Amino acid sequence: MKWKEQIHQLHAYQPGKSIAEVKTHHTRHSIIKLASNENPYGYSLKVDHMLKEFGGTLNIYPDGKASKLRAETASLLEVDPNQLIFTNGTDELIQIISRTLIQPGKNTVMATPTFSQYKHNAVLDGGEVREIPLIDGIHDLDRMLSAIDENTTVVWVCNPNNPTGTYITIEKLWTFLKKVPNDVFVVLDEAYFEYVEQPGSTIELLEDFPNVMITRTFSKIYGLASLRVGYGISSVDIIQKLEAARPPFNTNVLGQMAAAAAISDQEFVKECFQKNAAEREKYYAFCLENGLKFYLSEGNFVLIDFKWDGEEVTNFLLEKGIIVRSGKQLGFPTCVRITIGLTEQNERVREAIKEFIKERSMNG
Numbered sequence: 001m002k003w004k005e006q007i008h009q010l011h012a013y014q015p016g017k018s019i020a021e022v023k024t025h026h027t028r029h030s031i032i033k034l035a036s037n038e039n040p041y042g043y044s045l046k047v048d049h050m051l052k053e054f055g056g057t058l059n060i061y062p063d064g065k066a067s068k069l070r071a072e073t074a075s076l077l078e079v080d081p082n083q084l085i086f087t088n089g090t091d092e093l094i095q096i097i098s099r100t101l102i103q104p105g106k107n108t109v110m111a112t113p114t115f116s117q118y119k120h121n122a123v124l125d126g127g128e129v130r131e132i133p134l135i136d137g138i139h140d141l142d143r144m145l146s147a148i149d150e151n152t153t154v155v156w157v158c159n160p161n162n163p164t165g166t167y168i169t170i171e172k173l174w175t176f177l178k179k180v181p182n183d184v185f186v187v188l189d190e191a192y193f194e195y196v197e198q199p200g201s202t203i204e205l206l207e208d209f210p211n212v213m214i215t216r217t218f219s220k221i222y223g224l225a226s227l228r229v230g231y232g233i234s235s236v237d238i239i240q241k242l243e244a245a246r247p248p249f250n251t252n253v254l255g256q257m258a259a260a261a262a263i264s265d266q267e268f269v270k271e272c273f274q275k276n277a278a279e280r281e282k283y284y285a286f287c288l289e290n291g292l293k294f295y296l297s298e299g300n301f302v303l304i305d306f307k308w309d310g311e312e313v314t315n316f317l318l319e320k321g322i323i324v325r326s327g328k329q330l331g332f333p334t335c336v337r338i339t340i341g342l343t344e345q346n347e348r349v350r351e352a353i354k355e356f357i358k359e360r361s362m363n364g
């Protein structure tokens with residue numbers, strides 16, 4: 001086979017372990033999955049009703065324009081419907097952006113560690129990847145600026161950053177964007193936007209910076225990860241270009257309908273936001289009590305530094321039926337990333353961590 005050379009550098013994405021997978025190995029405990037930042041509260045009752053009333057017509061192609069979802073989203077965000085693109089999860093949007101803007105001879109700038117898909121797609125598309133280390137978990141925007149040159153096509157800013165959860169304020173973003181050349185495409189990945197406590201909306205930035213795209217998803221707070229719907233918000237011109245690279249029927253009929261129902265229920269979003277913030281505080285208090293370093297998160301997850309092999313902590317928790325994400329695959333080998341779950345689940349996690357700490361200090 002005459003493969004693209006880059007394919008030899010890449011591996012298939014390794015998702016967190018599934019409940020079914022763990023069940024076959026560890027049967028003593030009920031199993032909780034807090035590894036992929038899914039919503040532990042599920043999804044809106046409006047989605048539930050929609051799914052129950054869905055009459056069929058699976059034999060007909062979905063609306064390629066996602067018109068209803070587009071109208072609902074545009075109205076909530078107060079943007080022109082033509083400022084939106086809908087994709088098979090944000091993952092596909094990242095792929096489309098990479099495919100349209102990244103190629104051999106060009107480069108792309110991002111933080112490290114950050115969400116893995118920016119680099120993965122850039123490598124596949126043959127671009128040079130410029131990775132700027134985080135400073136204490138936070139994007140180093142000054143060094144990112146210095147890394148931009150005339151061959152830079154895309155800059156990625158994950159905000160809040162996955163896996164640290166750290167957040168860049170709108171004021172800081174504005175100052176940064178002001179210095180980015182206006183022919184460089186800047187992606188603000190806001191997969192966790194709805195969990196952010198800091199005030200303000202980045203949508204306002206789009207008026208000053210038509211070279212910016214905000215990406216969001218229905219996979220996280222909206223609780224529809226399995227239906228694969230994400231979207232981008234940008235200037236009409238940019239959307240038009242990216243639309244040319246979008247597969248015609250990339251979002252499916254159930255995904256579109258469920259997402260439209262989900263976005264119409266902002267009450268549910270607010271509830272999840274509040275519960276998540278309260279549970280996140282309990283993790284912080286616990287970490288402080290137990291001398292564990294953690295990163296201040298504006299997402300629905302917290303990265304805890306055990307100063308110990310993160311893989312070992314992950315396996316210890318797995319033995320107790322708790323699936324979390326080892327920091328090893330995320331660029332933080334002594335950390336574990338835990339999705340904030342239901343109150344009882346979080347209590348179980350903290351009990352298990354206490355046991356881990358106790359056992360390790362007993363063993364010296």
Ligand SMILES: *Cc1c(COP(=O)(O)O)cnc(C)c1O
Pocket residue numbers: 037088089090091092115158161162189191216217218219225228229230
């Ligand atoms: C989960 C996640 C995504 C992917 O979301 P999908 O819409 O499910 O593809 C994108 N970016 C970040 C930072 C994420 O954590």
